[in-house]
Amino acid sequence: MATSLINSELDFDADGKQTGYLRLPHSTHVSAYGWQPIPIAVLKNAEGPTLLIMAGNHGDEYEGQIAVSKLAQGLEAEGIRGRLILLPMTNAPAARAGTRTSPIDDGNLNRAFPGDPAGTPTQMLAHYIEAELLPLADVMVDLHSGGTSLFYPPTLLRGIGHSPEETAMLMRLQEAMDLPYAWVFTSGGGRRSTARTAMGAANRNGVVSVMTELGGGGAVSPEILTQTERGLRRGLAALQMLPGYTPDAARGTREMHAAGVVAARDAGLFEPLKEIGDEVTEGEAVARIHFPETPHRAPVEVTSPHTGMALCKRVLARVEIGDALYQIAYDAGTR
Ligand SMILES: [Zn+2]
Numbered sequence: 664m665a666t667s668l669i670n671s672e673l674d675f676d677a678d679g680k681q682t683g684y685l686r687l688p689h690s691t692h693v694s695a696y697g698w699q700p701i702p703i704a705v706l707k708n709a710e711g712p713t714l715l716i717m718a719g720n721h722g723d724e725y726e727g728q729i730a731v732s733k734l735a736q737g738l739e740a741e742g743i744r745g746r747l748i749l750l751p752m753t754n755a756p757a758a759r760a761g762t763r764t765s766p767i768d769d770g771n772l773n774r775a776f777p778g779d780p781a782g783t784p785t786q787m788l789a790h791y792i793e794a795e796l797l798p799l800a801d802v803m804v805d806l807h808s809g810g811t812s813l814f815y816p817p818t819l820l821r822g823i824g825h826s827p828e829e830t831a832m833l834m835r836l837q838e839a840m841d842l843p844y845a846w847v848f849t850s851g852g853g854r855r856s857t858a859r860t861a862m863g864a865a866n867r868n869g870v871v872s873v874m875t876e877l878g879g880g881g882a883v884s885p886e887i888l889t890q891t892e893r894g895l896r897r898g899l900a901a902l903q904m905l906p907g908y909t910p911d912a913a914r915g916t917r918e919m920h921a922a923g924v925v926a927a928r929d930a931g932l933f934e935p936l937k938e939i940g941d942e943v944t945e946g947e948a949v950a951r952i953h954f955p956e957t958p959h960r961a962p963v964e965v966t967s968p969h970t971g972m973a974l975c976k977r978v979l980a981r982v983e984i985g986d987a988l989y990q991i992a993y994d995a996g997t998r
């Protein structure tokens with residue numbers, strides 16, 4: 664496999680706490696020999712597992728970016744066991760622009776794995792994570808939110824595990840992170856995963872991985888940020904990486920499977936009739952689409968093709984045909 668042109672300023676084998684940049688070469692009109700800085704922190708001390716925590720995989724998802732920055736500042740190497748690799752702003756060009764995809768190449772990092780060392784900046788970054796960082800890791804946590812267009816309650820996303828050890832580790836992480844919801848995938852994963860996501864990259868590397876969805880709407884919810892920070896510290900403690908931390912009592916996680924999406928079939932203005940957490944029955948009206956440009960035209964009702972609970976909701980009012988309005992999920996074990 665070709666080697667990456669991305670250089671790390673940090674030594675992943677050195678003890679202590681380091682912060683700096685991955686240097687992603689990017690030659691432009693105004694910066695001929697320049698590089699894009701991908702911020703990174705590494706904390707290493709004593710024996711223990713390697714945990715990679717990523718945020719800003721999508722640039723417009725913010726709770727994770729703040730929570731990981733606070734971890735980098737709040738922890739010292741002496742306080743941990745093992746190695747913690749933190750990417751607070753993984754697709755940094757997208758995060759600096761506040762956009763889901765990178766303005767440099769329109770790349771969606773979480774659809775770019777396994778990447779390409781000779782490709783676009785986003786493809787180079789995906790390749791570096793899959794071929795250089797994940798082989799160092801035992802566990803990966805990839806922190807997402809609903810982004811500009813969607814809003815989720817704090818939700819852990821995980822697979823079902825392909826071995827008793829992986830399943831046990833996934834359950835340990837889910838219980839430790841203690842988010843109100845878990846969206847459990849019923850298929851996929853494993854070493855032969857073809858997924859273009861960071862989770863797919865982790866699976867191909869044999870790295871146990873979970874994702875999150877944490878709020879969204881291009882904003883930061885203080886309550887969700889608090890739950891995120893608590894979840895990360897509890898996760899570190901569950902991996903025996905945070906010896907000085909005593910977790911408080913768990914609150915419990917409602918395990919769901921995805922039923923599907925409710926999509927707009929008209930372009931117009933979205934009036935939600937359901938909120939996150941509401942129960943929805945197949946055929947029930949969950950939204951109206953209004954047409955203020957043609958006031959003689961009556962609004963159209965959008966019905967749900969699925970029965971379950973509204974797990975996420977679109978934030979933006981303007982919709983086009985095909986935009987997701989809701990994600991519907993149902994309780995695990997009920998069908
Ligand atoms: Zn995302």
